[in-house]
Amino acid sequence: MEIKKRPLQSASTSDFTFEALQQIAPSAFVEVRGEDGQLTHKIDFDILKELLGEKIADEQEERFGFYWVGKQEVKRVAAQPTRQTLRPVEEKSVDWDNTQNLYIEGDNLEVLKLLQRAYLGKVKMIYIDPPYNTGNDFVYNDDFAMSREEQDEAMGNLDEEGNRLRRNLDSSPRFHSDWCSMIYSRLLVARTLLSNDGVIFISIDDNEVHHLRKICDEVFGATNFIAQLIWERAYSPKNDAKYISNSHDYIMMFAKNIDSFTIGRLERTAEANARYSNPDNDPRGVWKASDMSVKTYNAACDYPITTPSGKIVEPPAGRCWRLSRNAFRERLQDNRIWFGPNGDSTPAIKRFLSELKFDGMAPTSILFYKEVGHSQEGSQEVTALFGDKGVFDGPKPVRLLRRLMTLANLKDDSVVLDFFSGSATTAHAVMKLNAEDGGKRKYIMVQLPEETPENSPARKAGYKTICEIGQERIRRAGRQIKEEVGLLDNGLDIGFRVLCLDSSNMEEVYFEPHQTTQENLSLQVESVKPDRTPLDLLFGCMVDWGVELSYPIRKESVEGKELYIVNEGALVACFDEELSQETIEGIAQYNPQRVIFLEACFTRDADKINIYEQFKQLCSWSDEETYKRIQMI
Numbered sequence: 306m307e308i309k310k311r312p313l314q315s316a317s318t319s320d321f322t323f324e325a326l327q328q329i330a331p332s333a334f335v336e337v338r339g340e341d342g343q344l345t346h347k348i349d350f351d352i353l354k355e356l357l358g359e360k361i362a363d364e365q366e367e368r369f370g371f372y373w374v375g376k377q378e379v380k381r382v383a384a385q386p387t388r389q390t391l392r393p394v395e396e397k398s399v400d401w402d403n404t405q406n407l408y409i410e411g412d413n414l415e416v417l418k419l420l421q422r423a424y425l426g427k428v429k430m431i432y433i434d435p436p437y438n439t440g441n442d443f444v445y446n447d448d449f450a451m452s453r454e455e456q457d458e459a460m461g462n463l464d465e466e467g468n469r470l471r472r473n474l475d476s477s478p479r480f481h482s483d484w485c486s487m488i489y490s491r492l493l494v495a496r497t498l499l500s501n502d503g504v505i506f507i508s509i510d511d512n513e514v515h516h517l518r519k520i521c522d523e524v525f526g527a528t529n530f531i532a533q534l535i536w537e538r539a540y541s542p543k544n545d546a547k548y549i550s551n552s553h554d555y556i557m558m559f560a561k562n563i564d565s566f567t568i569g570r571l572e573r574t575a576e577a578n579a580r581y582s583n584p585d586n587d588p589r590g591v592w593k594a595s596d597m598s599v600k601t602y603n604a605a606c607d608y609p610i611t612t613p614s615g616k617i618v619e620p621p622a623g624r625c626w627r628l629s630r631n632a633f634r635e636r637l638q639d640n641r642i643w644f645g646p647n648g649d650s651t652p653a654i655k656r657f658l659s660e661l662k663f664d665g666m667a668p669t670s671i672l673f674y675k676e677v678g679h680s681q682e683g684s685q686e687v688t689a690l691f692g693d694k695g696v697f698d699g700p701k702p703v704r705l706l707r708r709l710m711t712l713a714n715l716k717d718d719s720v721v722l723d724f725f726s727g728s729a730t731t732a733h734a735v736m737k738l739n740a741e742d743g744g745k746r747k748y749i750m751v752q753l754p755e756e757t758p759e760n761s762p763a764r765k766a767g768y769k770t771i772c773e774i775g776q777e778r779i780r781r782a783g784r785q786i787k788e789e790v791g792l793l794d795n796g797l798d799i800g801f802r803v804l805c806l807d808s809s810n811m812e813e814v815y816f817e818p819h820q821t822t823q824e825n826l827s828l829q830v831e832s833v834k835p836d837r838t839p840l841d842l843l844f845g846c847m848v849d850w851g852v853e854l855s856y857p858i859r860k861e862s863v864e865g866k867e868l869y870i871v872n873e874g875a876l877v878a879c880f881d882e883e884l885s886q887e888t889i890e891g892i893a894q895y896n897p898q899r900v901i902f903l904e905a906c907f908t909r910d911a912d913k914i915n916i917y918e919q920f921k922q923l924c925s926w927s928d929e930e931t932y933k934r935i936q937m938i
C-alpha cells in the first residue's frame with residue numbers, strides 16, 4: 306500500500322460537527338468512495354430528517370434570533386480551514402526544552418483554527434479581554450466571501466500601511482456588525498477547544514455587553530449561561546461624569562456544558578467565620594442561629610412552642626415554623642434549638658460551621674475591587690515590573706484573573722487559554738497560582754504582533770510590538786515569582802515556547818498535485834519553501850496531526866539521519882533522504898503513534914512501499930494501522 310499524504314491544513318469546524326453527529330445518529334451516515342478511491346462517510350440528509358421527525362423548523366417559520374450584517378459570511382469564515390502554520394522561535398522562548406506553556410504570535414482566528422486538532426476539548430478555562438468597541442478601537446478584519454482584495458477595496462479594510470487591523474470608528478455604518486462578526490467567528494472556534502467541564506470568561510463593558518450576551522447564547526447555548534459578573538474596576542467616582550460615573554465592567558461567564566461544570570467556591574473569610582460563635586459551649590463547635598419561621602404557610606407546622614423559661618411562642622403572623630412537630634422535638638433533644646441566653650426568646654435553629662454542606666463560600670456576582678483589584682492595580686503591576694509607566698494600556702489586575710481561576714475550578718494540570726492576551730496578565734496569574742499550591746497548570750497565550758505606536762512609552766522603552774511586551778512581562782513576572790517562592794520552588798514552570806503564525810511551509814504546488822505538469826515536476830521535489838527548517842516542518846506536522854505543541858522534543862541521530870522524537874513516540878519525524886534499514890529500525894523502536902517523512906526524499910515509489918512493509922513487520926501493525934500511522938508531507 307502507498308503512504309498517505311498529510312493535508313497540511315487545519316480542521317474545519319464542520320468536521321467536528323460532523324463527527325459529533327456521527328456519534329449520535331450513525332444511521333444517517335452512508336459509505337461512499339472518495340476522490341482518493343478510499344471509502345469515506347457522508348451524511349444522508351433525508352435519513353437525518355426522518356430521524357428528527359417533527360423537530361425540523363419550517364423555512365417560512367418566524368424565528369427568534371440575533372442578526373447583523375455579515376453574520377452568514379462569518380459562519381463560513383469560521384468553518385473554513387486554514388493553510389497557515391505555526392513556526393517555532395527558539396530564540397524568543399524561555400526554557401524551550403522543558404516548558405509546557407505556549408506563547409503564540411498571530412491573529413487569533415487563524416491560531417484557534419490551528420489549535421483545534423491538538424487541543425480539541427482539552428482547555429478547562431478560556432479568559433478573553435477583547436477590544437470593547439468603544440468607538441476608537443482597533444478591530445481585526447477577517448477574510449469574507451469576496452476575495453480579500455475585493456473586500457479590502459470595498460470596505461477600506463486596510464490601513465495606510467496595508468495592515469488588516471483597522472480602527473473601528475463609531476461613525477462607521479457597520480460599527481456594531483464588524484465587532485459582532487469579529488467576536489462571533491472566534492467564539493465559534495474557541496468553543497470546540499473547551500473541555501466538557503470547561504468555562505469561558507469574557508471581559509466587556511456597556512458598549513457591546515448586550516450583543517455579546519446574545520452571541521454567547523447562540524454559540525454556547527442560553528442554558529449554559531452562568532453569570533454576567535460585575536467587576537468594580539474603579540475605586541473612586543469621576544466627578545466630571547455627565548450622568549453616571551461608570552465604575553464597572555462585566556465578565557460574561559458561560560459553561561461548555563452546565564451539567565458537567567462545578568463552580569469553584571471561595572475560601573471562607575475571617576469576616577464570614579466571625580458570624581459563628583459558641584455561647585452555650587456546644588461540643589460540636591461554633592454555630593450561627595438561623596430563623597425558624599418560613600413564609601410558605603403549612604398548617605401542620607403552625608403550633609405553639611413552650612420556651613425553657615415557660616413562655617408560649619407562636620410563629621409570627623402569616624408564617625409557620627420550618628420544622629414539623631416531630632422534627633422540632635428531635636432537634637430539641639439534640640440541643641439544636643436556641644432560645645437565647647435567657648431561654649425565653651423565639652426559637653432558632655443552630656447551624657454549625659463544621660456541618661456546612663459545601664466547603665468554602667458561594668461566590669457572588671459582584672467582584673469588588675477590595676477583593677480582586679481595580680484597573681489601576683493592573684497598571685501598577687505592569688509599571689512595577691517594567692519600571693516604566695504606561696508600557697501597556699489597561700492591563701487587568703492579577704487578582705482578578707486569580708479569582709476567575711478559582712471560579713473555573715481549575716485542576717492541578719488544567720490548560721488555560723487567553724487569545725487576546727495583551728500584556729499576558731493571564732500567564733502571570735497562572736504562574737502565581739502554581740507557585741502558591743504547587744500545581745502544574747499550563748497556559749496558551751495568543752496575541753497579534755500589533756505594533757506599539759511611535760513615541761509611545763512602550764516604543765521608547767524598546768518594545769516594538771505588544772508580543773514583545775507580553776513576553777517580557779512573563780519573563781520578569783516569572784523571575785519575580787521564583788525569587789518570592791525561593792527554596793520552596795518545586796519545579797515551577799516559568800518558561801514558554803514561542804510560535805509564530807506564518808504561511809504554509811509548503812509551496813502552492815503541494816496543495817495542487819493534480820495540476821502537476823512536466824515543467825513543475827521538479828518544483829514538487831522542492832515543495833518545501835526554502836526558508837523553512839526541519840523544526841518548522843516538525844511543528845507544521847504537529848499542528849496538522851493534532852499533537853500537543855508543548856510536548857518534549859528530542860533529536861537523535863541514527864546512521865547520520867536526524868530523527869525528531871516528540872513525547873517519546875507521539876510522533877517521530879525524519880526529513881532526510883535515503884533512509885537505511887537501521888534508520889527505520891531506529892524509528893520503529895519507539896512503536897510511534899505517528900511517523901512522518903518528506904515525500905521529496907523518496908526518489909522511487911518502490912521505496913515508499915518498502916518502508917510501509919518494513920514498519921508493518923517491525924511494529925506488528927495491521928494494514929489499517931500502518932496506513933493511519935505513517936504519513937508523508
Ligand SMILES: C[S@@+](CC[C@H](N)C(=O)[O-])C[C@H]1O[C@@H](n2cnc3c(N)ncnc32)[C@H](O)[C@@H]1O
Nearest residue numbers: 412413434445700701725727728730752753755
Ligand atoms: C484589551 S487587550 C487585553 C489586555 C489583557 N487582558 C491584559 O491584562 O493585559 C486586547 C488585546 O487583544 C489584542 N488583539 C486584538 N485583536 C486581536 C486578534 N485578532 N488576534 C490576537 N490578538 C488581538 C490587542 O492587540 C490587545 O493587546
